Amino acid sequence: MQVRGALIKDGGLDRRLRVEWLLVVSIAMLLTFLLSCFSHNFALHRLDHLLYGQTLALATRPPPEEVVIVVLDDDSIDELGQWPLRRAVHAELLARLHLAKAVGLDFVFRDASPAYPQDESILAQAMSRHGRVVLPLVVDDGRVLWPRPILAQAAAGLGIINAHLGPDSVVRAMKPYWQTAQGKVDHFVVAMLDVAGHDSKAQQLRAGDETPRLMSFVGGPGSFKMYPYARVLDDSVPSEAFEGKLVLVGAWASALGDALSVPLSGTGEPMSGVEILANGLHNALGQHWIRTPHFLVTALLSTLPVLMVCIALRRLSPRRSLLVILGLVVLIFIAHWVLMRYFHVWIGPSAALLGIMLAYPLWSWRLQEAALKQVDAELDSLYAQHLMHFQALPQDDIAVRHSLPHRLVRLHQAMGMVRQAIGLREEALRFLSHDMRSPQNTILALVQLQRRSRSPKDQMQLLDRIERSACRTLRLVDGFVRLARAESMELNLNEIDLAGLLQSVCDEQWPMAHHRNITISVEGVERPAFTMADEDQLRRALGNLVTNAIQYSPQDGRIWCRLRGQGSEWVIEIEDKGRGMTADQISRLFHPFRRFDAEVPDNPAGIGLGLALVRAVVLRHGGRISVESQPGQGSTFRVSLPVFGSGAATPR
DSSP states (O other), X not given: OHHHHHHHHTTHHHHHHHHHHHHHHHHHHHHHHHHHHTTTTTTHHHHHHHHHHHHHHHTOOOOOTTEXXXXXXXXXXXXXXXXXXXXXXXXXXXXXXXXXXEEEEOOOOOSOOTTOHHHHXXXXXXXXXXXXXXXXXXXXXXXXXXXXXXXXXXXXXXEEOOOEEOTTSBEEEEOSXXXXXXXEEEBHHHHHHHHHTOHHHHHHHHHSXXXXXXXXXXXXXXXXXXXXXXXXXXXXXXXXXXXXXXXXXXXXXXXXXXXXXXXXXXXXXXEEHHHHHHHHHHHHHHTOOBBOOXXXXXXXXXXHHHHHHHHHHHHSOHHHHHHHHHHHHHHHHHHHHHHHHHHOBOOOOHHHHHHHHHHHHHHHHHHHHHHHHHHHHHHHHHHHTTOSOGGGXXXXXXXXXXXXXXXXXXXXXXXXXXXXXXXXXHHHHHIIIIITHHHHHHHHHHHHHHHHOSSOOOHHHHHHHHHHHHHHHHHHHHHHHHHHHHHHSOOOOEEEEHHHHHHHHHHHTHHHHHHTTOEEEEESOSSOOEEEEOHHHHHHHHHHHHHHHHHTSOTTOEEEEEEEEETTEEEEEEEOOSSOOXXXXXHTTTSTTOOSOTTSTTOOOOOSOHHHHHHHHHHHTTOEEEEEEETTTEEEEEEEEEOTTSSOOOOO
């Protein structure tokens, strides 16, 4: 207990909070770092993917005019009348696209066309005349599936069109090339760049590793400039519309071609494969690939918001800290949008957000624990110094005693005791400054008067007055000391019989009662009534109650002292038929230095400490005291004490 008191005096709470804060900072930042590094193990990548899609949707750019799509839509299929289209029809389309910088046919010409065998040569010749046509390759089980040889020879470029699917079957990235059994094979987009004359940009993609490149999307399905296949064939769309453009030709009709989910899709319409290729061209032409830092850099950056939150929690109030956290979360989303929109950088925020969410309750928990432990230490120190009554607080089992509600009740009651102690101190100061000084001043005045008076008083008369004043001073000091001891002195607890004690107290007060011809009736003391108590303190308290009953009872009156069992308590009642009290007087009855009816001539002498002592003793023994009274009808004081061995809380 002395160690705890020293911690309180030396600023232990501040040191404890500093240590707790450093511990919370370390734990929160370490957890954030580990969550970021091993996000896939904790399934945080799903949240990152969701946030990635939402951020990407807000950071879309206008589609480039250089990339257009000729779509084989439902209307075109209805007009052309068959599927698959004859390869001669594709040759006619290429003739309309002769001004295009490069044309990518997103159709796999893997099988022969037995119905129209001559169409294959027609398409090959059209491709040779155009000179800038790219055909797709497909990778299946590690093998590259090539188009018909005559078409492959006529193509200006070949590239793989396989989509790179994430774990959730969403297309977010594009592999620049594929390592196959036949060697390294370029992606379809790289082949388009080569054919279109963008050699440097194609080379940049080849020079990197095989790691997929995250793509930014210009928007949802239908964002690029599209021309229906049939409208291009019938010259409704002039050839000049494709001059200098990179043209992709692919299926867009329902139930034709491939339709894949992209980050912008959400629960909406999937995106066709030809549009995904167009987005790949958009990224390659404008270098809009989204970069991600090294995972260690990402982990370190994720810890910065957590550190900022911890600093706010240490320096600000809970309400302001919560506002700072909410503002910081908003700033995180804004910062990620800015990084993606203008710098093409993506840093997964899920670890940082989770770290922030953990920091707030973690710090609140540790702060509460540190504060409550300090409160416990403060209260225990006060109890150890006998400055408060332990019995005035709830006596529950250990689990309940360490709960937050119990601690708050304990603190609230302790604060009430502190306020009461302050009031008692002020009353004590008034007592010392007035009541104690008054008899001393009387003695000094008598001495001075005797010295200076020309006709000194009789010596015996003077000594008699000095004696009365000195005795009054001693009574004041004795009452004050007894009350202080009753409130703070350690109790010497022993098993005692309340029946015998009550009978003994009444016997001690018999001479005073006999002098006033008052009868004391003792009831209910035939059987033992054991409790744990300090016999001297309890004897003095019960004696005060019986003395008061005698002093305030009328001549030839009667007093009843009763003892009875009630559940787990012994109840002692002291009843008289004296002048009684009002409700206002009862409310102030047990306060020190409070006396009533001082102006009444036959009011018993006293200093107003007797009942305050009774209350202090009873409370320290784990008991209760109450009074019932009516003016002119007497008073009944009732003291309840725990039965020894009943399971009641042991008094201190």
